[in-house]
Amino acid sequence: MENRFDLNLYLVTDAPEKCRLGLLETVEAAIDGGVTIVQYRSENPNAGTCYSEALQLADFLRSRKIPFIVNNRADLALAVNADGVHVGQKDLPVEAVRRLIGKEKILGLSVSDLNEMEAAKTAPVDYLGIGPVFPTATKADAAPALGAENFAKLSAQSPFPVVAIGGINVERARVLRQGVPGVGIAVVSAICGAENPRLAAANFLCE
Amino acid sequence: MENRFDLNLYLVTDAPEKCRLGLLETVEAAIDGGVTIVQYRSENPNAGTCYSEALQLADFLRSRKIPFIVNNRADLALAVNADGVHVGQKDLPVEAVRRLIGKEKILGLSVSDLNEMEAAKTAPVDYLGIGPVFPTATKADAAPALGAENFAKLSAQSPFPVVAIGGINVERARVLRQGVPGVGIAVVSAICGAENPRLAAANFLCE
Numbered sequence: 052m053e054n055r056f057d058l059n060l061y062l063v064t065d066a067p068e069k070c071r072l073g074l075l076e077t078v079e080a081a082i083d084g085g086v087t088i089v090q091y092r093s094e095n096p097n098a099g100t101c102y103s104e105a106l107q108l109a110d111f112l113r114s115r116k117i118p119f120i121v122n123n124r125a126d127l128a129l130a131v132n133a134d135g136v137h138v139g140q141k142d143l144p145v146e147a148v149r150r151l152i153g154k155e156k157i158l159g160l161s162v163s164d165l166n167e168m169e170a171a172k173t174a175p176v177d178y179l180g181i182g183p184v185f186p187t188a189t190k191a192d193a194a195p196a197l198g199a200e201n202f203a204k205l206s207a208q209s210p211f212p213v214v215a216i217g218g219i220n221v222e223r224a225r226v227l228r229q230g231v232p233g234v235g236i237a238v239v240s241a242i243c244g245a246e247n248p249r250l251a252a253a254n255f256l257c258e
Numbered sequence: 259m260e261n262r263f264d265l266n267l268y269l270v271t272d273a274p275e276k277c278r279l280g281l282l283e284t285v286e287a288a289i290d291g292g293v294t295i296v297q298y299r300s301e302n303p304n305a306g307t308c309y310s311e312a313l314q315l316a317d318f319l320r321s322r323k324i325p326f327i328v329n330n331r332a333d334l335a336l337a338v339n340a341d342g343v344h345v346g347q348k349d350l351p352v353e354a355v356r357r358l359i360g361k362e363k364i365l366g367l368s369v370s371d372l373n374e375m376e377a378a379k380t381a382p383v384d385y386l387g388i389g390p391v392f393p394t395a396t397k398a399d400a401a402p403a404l405g406a407e408n409f410a411k412l413s414a415q416s417p418f419p420v421v422a423i424g425g426i427n428v429e430r431a432r433v434l435r436q437g438v439p440g441v442g443i444a445v446v447s448a449i450c451g452a453e454n455p456r457l458a459a460a461n462f463l464c465e
Binding site for chain 2: 096097098099100102123124125126127129130140141142143144147148150151
C-alpha cells in the first residue's frame, strides 16, 4: 500500500480477554464506527497465536482498506504483510526496523518525554505516538501520565503527525483536539472494553 | 555465510544473571572450549537490550567464524545479520520465518514428541532441536522430559541433523552420543553457569 494513513481515530487492540466481543468482531465493529487505523498489540508470549490473530486482522482490514499496524515485532508485521510497525522506546531501534520493513511501510514510534522527542526528531518514522496522556491501566510498564498541557507542548515539537494515547475517553479526546487541532486519538479499552464498540468509536467522532 | 554448520556442541545462552561471567565473556570462553555454534536466547521483554546483546555476539562470532543463531525473533536475527533463527512450536510458523529470512540462512525447529516430528518432516528447516531430553530448570514452559530412549527413537525419524537439548551434562552427553552417533549436544546452564565455561565446554568434547 502507499504510505498514506489517517491517524484520526487509532484503535490499539487490547488482550482478547479484555474485549467484550471477540478480537475480530471488536475490530469490525470499531471500523464500522469510524476507526481510521488499527494497531495489533498483544502481550501474549505465544507468537504462533499472535500470528493467527494478526493474519485474520490483516486480511479483514485489507478488505476494508484500513491501514494495519503491528506493535513491536517487525517479523510478525512482515509475515502477515501488515502496512506498518509501531515500536516503543524499549523495542528494536527504529533505524533497524526501518531497514527491515523498507521505506514504503508505515513506522510509528512512542515518545513520552522531551528527551525522547528530541531523539525522535531525526528518526526514520512516519508518525509519533505521544503518551500516556492520562493514567492508564492497559499497559503495565507505561511511563507517568503527561496531562493535556504537557502533551500539547510535546506535540508542538513534533515534525511528524501525532497520535495521543493513554487513558483517553470521549471527553478527554475533545479537550485534546481543542488544544492540538488535527491530533490523532488512540484508544484501547474505551473501544475494546465497550459493550458496543461501534457506538464507542462513533462517539469519539461526534463534535 | 554459506548454509553450513556443525551442531556438535551447541551453546544456547542463558539469562545474563545466570551466567558466572558476562554474556560475551561466557560465549568467548565457550568458543575457546570448543563450542561449534551459538544460539542467543533471551526472555528479556526489552527488545532493545536484546538487540544490543545480540549485536555484540554477532560481531564477535563472525570474527570467529562460528554460526550465530537467534531464538524466536526473526526480526532481531535479521537486524543483527545473524546466520539463522531457531523457532519453537509456539513461535511464528517455520514457513513464515523461512520466507522472511530467505533460503540461505539456517533455520532450526524444536520438536518434543512424535506428532511434532511428523509435522516437522516436511518443514523448511535445516536441523531439529529435540528435547527436553532430561528435566531442565532453564526453560519455564518446557515439555516433559523424553529420556534418552525416547530421544533416540525420535531422532531416528528425523530427516534433518539433530541436536539434543534439556538438562544435558557431560555424562548424559556421552550416553546420548552412544545411542545416537553424530548427534549434536545443546547446552545451556552446564556451560553458562560454570565457573570456567571454557573448561566446561571442553569437557563435553572429551572421549
